Amino acid sequence: MAASVGAAFGWGTPHTEITRFGLRFVDGxxxxxxxxxxLRPMEDLAWGADYRGDLNPGWYVDDYLLMPGVPDHLSHLMPEVRRTWVPYFRRTVQALREESPANAARWLGxxxxxxxxxxxxxxAFPTGGLAHTRxxxxxxxxxxxxPAYRPEPRSGDSATDxxxxxxxxxxxLNRLVEYSAERGRRLKPLAERDDRAACEPLVLESCKETIxxxxxxTSAAVDLARQPAPPxxxxxxxxxxxPPHPELGDAPVRVVLNGGPHSTIxxxxxxxxxxxxxxxxxxxxxxPRGDYRGWVERPGCASASVSVAVRPSRIAQTRTxxxxxxxxGNLIRNPSGILKWIDPSRPDHWRRVGGEWRTDPIPLRRQTAYRVGSLTAAGESPVRLRFAADPAGTDAGSPRYFTSGSVxxxxxxxxxxxxxxxxxxxxxxLEPVTPPPLER
Ligand SMILES: [Zn+2]
Structure with a gap:
């Protein structure tokens, strides 16, 4: 998975095991x-959300975290984590129905x-610091x-609704939170005095309930996704x-369709x-049948509009x-702000923070020369750069200023x-200053 650790705390090791055992018992x-x-790759993909802002070979982690309805990262702690359940459940079902196996797996992750x-x-019982880690x-x-589990029956008579x-x-999930919050409340004082022997059985109970x-x-997601596509x-x-990107090679290509939830990599x-x-x-x-318009984007290229007529029982083909x-070589995604799909009030991959428009984290090569700059309605404008060892750090610290055109x-x-x-x-x-290719 990704090489650096995000700011959000997650389970220490258990994402791997909980995913392994949980998926084993899914109906379907x-x-x-x-x-x-x-199923095996899910053990890694279930860590994804702790690597916000990161770039894996083939995909930006945030492309599987941010979407219409969730324009910003949400906390992984109660009570806010509750706001993730329905949107990511829906998005996973959508990917299982509509998209490639790789895309479906990443959304499920x-x-x-x-x-x-x-x-x-x-x-579940929000606790920070050392006690959290313990x-x-x-x-x-x-x-x-x-060793064994049979998923609960889903919603009685209307299991397909x-x-x-x-x-x-x-x-x-409310019951899961209740179960683990109760254990968290008992664990906290024990963890504060580092009483591992007393903590262990309680933590294990929560692990098993999470499995x-x-x-x-996941059985509920499969129930929905397995239903036949609408006629x-x-x-x-x-x-x-x-053209290949000089630093990112075959950098991720993202496709979004206007006015709806559809997107894919x-x-x-x-x-x-x-x-x-x-x-x-x-x-x-x-x-669903219809005439769609959308955008195809990739770093280093101008975003291109794309349109397609989807007709029942047909496979449309396009070439872009x-x-x-x-x-x-521009490493900034959506550098002209043309794409406003996630949130119509602002460009995708940009956020408004403290009087400036700030990009998502951008991967660089250390000790490599880059040219930076920006153009606003008032002309070329200086930029503020926040360097860091990992994506999460690029929001912290004081910026360095560069005039437009600086190397x-x-x-x-x-x-x-x-x-x-x-x-x-x-x-x-923000583009690498590469020597021009040799004449051949
Ligand atoms: Zn987490």
Whole structure:
């Protein structure tokens, strides 16, 4: 998984074991396994949400955390973690129905992370500091197992009705929180005096109850996702070509459809080199009939609009060629702010913080030269950079100022770029200063 540790505390080791055992008991585990390309990768993907802002080979973690309705990261502790349940459950069902196995697995990973955090005693009974860490790490991972479990029946007579299944998920997770909050309340004083022997059985009980909850709520997701696609729906396969990014290679290509919840990340088919393009493919199936318009974006390229007519029982095909933007090395996503899909009031991958517009964390190569700058309605504008060793650090600390057009040497592997002002910049750039390719 990702190389750096995010700011949010999660279970110490247990995400791995809770996921392993929980998914084993899901009703329809075989269907799920086939649908997402195997259950084993879920043990890693269930950690994803603790790596906000990070970039894995092939995907930005935040592309599986932020979406319409959840424009900002939510706390993994009660009471706020409760706000994750329904949106990530819905999004997982959507991905299981509509998207590639890789996309479905990553969304399920985000959902499971929040479910599992909800069952962690210091999350359910919010506790910080050393006691939090102890409460999660007293139990050895080899002790976390559940030999058998049958998921609870879901919502009686209407097991296929989305609203009643969602209600059953919320009700199940409320019970999980209650169970673990009760243990958290008892654990806290014990953890404060480091009484591991007294803590261990309580933590283990919560681990096992979380395994049961994972099996229950994932079974509900499978119930919904397995239902046949609506009759008036069709599919769409899109191919995308883009020149390779000088630093990110076949950087992730993201596709979003206007005015709805549909989005996906394309998968690379072949990686380009000098003179040839990287090729990607994305897929939607079970999309409601209609004429869709949307955007295809990738760092280093200008976002391209895309449109498609989805017709019942047909697979539409499109081909999109992304054109180089600027030098082709811009690491800022959505650098001109054209894409406003997650939240119509602001550009995707940008946030308003303390009088400036700030980008998501951006990965750099240390000791490499970059050119930075921004253009606002008032002309070229200085930028504020916050360097850090990991993505979470790029929101902290005092910024360094650079005039537009400056060349700098990256002291760290991560940075955020801020542009002061009321309105988002017209354009911003942070691109490697690479020597021009040799004449051949
Ligand atoms: Zn967490």
């Amino acid at each position: 585990a075989d269907w799920l396994s086939n649908r997402i390309g195997g 985000s959902f499971l992370h929040f479910v599992e955090d909800s069952g962690s005693p210091p999350h 409460m999660e790490n007293y139990v050895l991972s080899l002790d976390i197992r559940l 989305p609203e009643s299944l969602e209600r059953s998920v919320v009700e199940r 049961r909850a994972v099996a229950d709520v 008036e729906s069709g599919g769409w396969i899109g191919e995308v070509e883009a 394309a998968e690379p088919l072949s990686r380009g080199d000098f003179g040839s393009a990287s090729r990607y493919r994305f897929v939607f199936r079970g999309l 060629r992304l054109l180089v933007d600027g030098s082709g 700098l040497t990256a002291p760290e592997q991560w940075v955020s770029l801020g542009v002061p002002g009321e309105r988002p910049p017209l354009r911003a750039w």
